[in-house]
Amino acid sequence: xxxxxxxxLGTVLDNRGQGKKRxxxxxxxxxxxxxxDVLIDRFELLLDKNSTRLAELIAKDIAVxxxxxxxxxxxxxxxxxxxxxxxxGSLLDFARSYTFKPQRENYFVHITTGTHVAQICLYLLNxxxxxxxxxxxxxxxxxxxxxxxxxxxxxxxxxxxxxxASRFKKEHxxxxxxxxxxxxxxxxxxxATIAQLEKVSIKSKEPILIMGPTGAGKSQLAKRVxxxxxxxxxxxxxxxxxxxxTLRGDNAxxxxxxxxxxxxxxxxxxxxxxxxxxxxxLLFLDEIGELGLDEQAMLLHAIETKSYMPLGSxxxxxxxxxxxxxxxxxxxxxxxxxxxxxxxLARIDLWxxxxxxxxxxxxxxxxxxxxxxxxxxxxxxxxxSFNTNARSKYLQFARSPQASWRGNFRDLNASIxxxxxxxxxxxxNEQVVTEEIARLQKKWQPNSNTVNxxxxxxxxxxxxxxxxxxxxxxxxxxxxxxxxxxxxxxSSNMAEAGRILFNKSRETKAxxxxxxxxxxxxxxxxxxxxxxx
Numbered sequence: 001x002x003x004x005x006x007x008x009l010g011t012v013l014d015n016r017g018q019g020k021k022r023x024x025x026x027x028x029x030x031x032x033x034x035x036x037d038v039l040i041d042r043f044e045l046l047l048d049k050n051s052t053r054l055a056e057l058i059a060k061d062i063a064v065x066x067x068x069x070x071x072x073x074x075x076x077x078x079x080x081x082x083x084x085x086x087x088x089g090s091l092l093d094f095a096r097s098y099t100f101k102p103q104r105e106n107y108f109v110h111i112t113t114g115t116h117v118a119q120i121c122l123y124l125l126n127x128x129x130x131x132x133x134x135x136x137x138x139x140x141x142x143x144x145x146x147x148x149x150x151x152x153x154x155x156x157x158x159x160x161x162x163x164x165a166s167r168f169k170k171e172h173x174x175x176x177x178x179x180x181x182x183x184x185x186x187x188x189x190x191x192a193t194i195a196q197l198e199k200v201s202i203k204s205k206e207p208i209l210i211m212g213p214t215g216a217g218k219s220q221l222a223k224r225v226x227x228x229x230x231x232x233x234x235x236x237x238x239x240x241x242x243x244x245x246t247l248r249g250d251n252a253x254x255x256x257x258x259x260x261x262x263x264x265x266x267x268x269x270x271x272x273x274x275x276x277x278x279x280x281x282l283l284f285l286d287e288i289g290e291l292g293l294d295e296q297a298m299l300l301h302a303i304e305t306k307s308y309m310p311l312g313s314x315x316x317x318x319x320x321x322x323x324x325x326x327x328x329x330x331x332x333x334x335x336x337x338x339x340x341x342x343x344x345l346a347r348i349d350l351w352x353x354x355x356x357x358x359x360x361x362x363x364x365x366x367x368x369x370x371x372x373x374x375x376x377x378x379x380x381x382x383x384x385s386f387n388t389n390a391r392s393k394y395l396q397f398a399r400s401p402q403a404s405w406r407g408n409f410r411d412l413n414a415s416i417x418x419x420x421x422x423x424x425x426x427x428x429n430e431q432v433v434t435e436e437i438a439r440l441q442k443k444w445q446p447n448s449n450t451v452n453x454x455x456x457x458x459x460x461x462x463x464x465x466x467x468x469x470x471x472x473x474x475x476x477x478x479x480x481x482x483x484x485x486x487x488x489x490x491s492s493n494m495a496e497a498g499r500i501l502f503n504k505s506r507e508t509k510a511x512x513x514x515x516x517x518x519x520x521x522x523x524x525x526x527x528x529x530x531x532x533x
Contacts, residue, residue, distance in 0.1 A: 002041040005032055006131060007110030008076075008118055009047040009055050018057060026140040026149045028112045029058055033066035034148035040069045041105075046094065048078040074098075081115045088121045095130040107133030108153065175202065179224045183371045187361040193353050200351050201225045202232050207303065207348040208324045209331075212355030213492065215408030218326040221355065222284040225324060229282065235322065237281025240274050245290040252295050253311045257302070263312020273310060275302055278321035288325040288348070289334055293341060300344045323348070330493040333531055358405040358412060360499050365398055368409065372416035384420040386428045394419075394433045397440075401483070404444045406490065415440060457482040465525055484521060494518040494529045 007029060014029045016022040033040050043062065047055045052073075059071040077090045100107065109126050111119045125131045135154035141147065175198040176191075185191055200208065208225070210218045219241070226239040247255055254264075258273030275283065285291070291299065302308040303323060307316040325348050334340035358365070377383050386394065397403055405411050419428045419436050461482050462470040470478070484501065491497035498514020501521075522529060 002105045003039060003108070004042045004044060004105050004133075005040055005108045005110055005136065006044045006133075007032070007046065007112075007136075008114035008122070009045055009051055009058065010113030011048075011051055011054065013113055014058055015054055022061075024147055026147050027058070027061075028110070028138045028149075030061050030065065031138050031147065031149045032110065032136070032151065033062045033069050035151055038151070040066060043069055043071045044074060044098070045071055046074050046076045046091075049075050078118070082117055084117050084121070087115075087117050088124070091118070091121050091125055092130060095125055100132055102132050107131070108136040109133060110136045110138070112136075112138045175228055178228055179221065181220065181224065181371065183364070184367045185361075186363040186367070187356065190356055190361055190364065193355070197221075197225070197351075197353055198228070201228050202234065204351065205234070205322050206350045207322075209349045209352040210324060210326045210355060211352065212326075212328065213357045213408060213496065214328050215410040216355040216357055217409055218355060219284070219286060222282075222286075222324045222326065226282045226284075229322075235281055237279055237321070238277070239282050239284065240278040240321075241284045241286065242274055243286045245287045247291065247295070252292060253298070256295060257298055257308050257310050258313075258317065259311035260313045263310075267312070271310070272317070275308060275319045275321060276317055279319040281321060282324060283321045284324045284326065286326040287328065289327045289329040289331055289340060293339075296341045296344045300341065300347055303347055328492055330495070330531070333493065354495075356499060357496075358408045359403075360503055362399050365412075366395065368412060369394075369416060372413055373420065376417060376420045380420075382426060384423055384426050384428065386433075387430075390428050390430045390433045393430055394428075394436070397433075397437045402441060402445070404490070406444060411440075411443075457486070461485060465527065469525070481525060485527075488518070488522070488529055493531065497529070 010028055014027045016025040016027055029043075029045070032038070033043070045055060045059070055073055059073075062069055062071055074094055076094060078087065080086045109122050109131050111122050114122070122131065123135065126133070126135055137152045137154060139150045139152070141149045176194050179194050179198055179201070185194075197208075210221060212218055222241070223239060226235065229235045242255065244252075253259070254267070254271055254273065256274050258271045258276060259267050261267055261270050285299075298308055302319070306320050307318045309316050331340050331345050331349075335342045335345055358368075373384055398405075407414075415436055418439070419432050422432050422435070423429070458478060461478060464485065465481075473481070487500050488494075488497045491500065494515035496514075498518045502514060502517055518529065
């Protein structure tokens with residue numbers, strides 16, 4: 001394959017006079033052809049027409065040092081060499097008109113000569129593949145060496161540079177660790193979600209939608225995304241949080257978008273609203289599915305235009321905010337029922353992530369227990385830990401079917417705080433754990449007598465599917481169906497129920513449709529999933 005160099009004539013660095021002394025001085029364009037280990041077949045020299053005489057001298061000298069190198073002139077309009085738009089346009093015109101033959105030729109783009117503006121333009125055109133190949137950089141020799149100097153080939157595939165790749169990997173790992181709160185999580189789905197979210201948090205300013213049950217950690221994750229973006233220079237403003245379930249009527253409009261004095265009863269002063277407060281920062285709208293349709297329409301406009309009209313005002317306010325939305329509902333179903341705007345959902349679900357419940361992440365139970373203990377110890381300035389038997393007993397219960405973890409990580413946090421507070425000498429013993437287990441059983445199962453609870457479940461199932469169908473089922477089938485019904489009733493949608501019921505088998509599938517599997521399972525017994533409102 002032939003080797004072709006594309007470079008700009010250096011009107012300063014290449015211009016060393018016409019006498020013999022020019023050979024004692026470093027000239028970047030000539031030096032490329034003086035390298036012993038590089039054979040240049042063709043040099044495509046870009047120049048302004050006013051520099052023709054210098055170009056002819058350079059071509060003549062290249063013929064001396066490398067007779068096999070053919071030099072072609074390409075006249076470019078460099079009349080305003082410091083104007084970015086003009087220079088980029090001229091170089092782009094050249095790139096589009098030149099016939100590249102990548103199957104037969106290797107290309108190098110020389111970025112040492114030309115103004116800084118021209119060098120930046122060459123870099124950008126190479127990165128965008130208008131100028132295919134690799135970048136070539138030359139440098140002058142030490143004073144006591146020959147004039148050919150040195151060269152370096154730069155490949156923009158940064159993964160090929162071990163130190164850079166290692167640094168990127170380290171920064172990515174630090175980012176994901178931060179988003180996970182420093183917890184060594186083991187759940188594959190959760191880890192994959194956080195790994196991608198780390199990249200999105202840094203590279204994208206588009207809306208993020210975080211789904212998951214109450215207590216799964218949506219608010220904490222949004223705070224960490226904000227801090228990560230702020231650390232990496234992506235945000236300068238503050239984090240503004242609001243739970244949309246608390247917004248109703250005029251208060252909703254006023255809280256989000258502000259109001260003018262007198263716009264409604266009780267509006268005694270002007271108010272800018274939370275969107276303005278989030279200017280340059282991040283707005284976290286938790287439970288966005290609770291917003292009214294009017295607020296949804298205004299929010300969509302504000303996201304798309306970065307401007308909105310406060311209540312009672314005839315002048316728009318601008319706010320360059322970023323947004324994260326949180327919900328424990330299936331917004332698609334709310335679109336179908338007319339409770340959520342389809343256009344707003346389309347705008348906020350560019351990046352959508354589901355946070356599994358604690359019940360779906362039991363492999364992460366231990367590291368989260370340790371995390372909660374560390375938080376307590378740091379807050380109270382007192383080291384607390386389990387003794388071996390107590391820890392084993394608590395984990396056995398926490399992983400059992402009796403532990404519903406309805407409140408997810410909030411339940412776990414409260415449980416650890418109670419046991420740590422009641423511990424003696426900084427050690428949680430078996431008695432403390434036994435008392436806590438009883439407390440949780442009472443909290444999650446008002447009928448703590450397991451036998452009575454099972455009887456209640458079976459009677460409920462009999463009413464649900466009918467006496468005759470119930471009697472045809474084995475006791476094993478009855479017990480299994482009771483669990484399915486319980487999970488479905490405690491889940492917001494079929495997808496969430498499927499993730500709990502098929503938490504192991506779904507990991508072995510290339511793609512899983514949890515909703516479809518639940519639907520099929522229920523259909524076997526002529527049951528349907530009732531969506532929560």
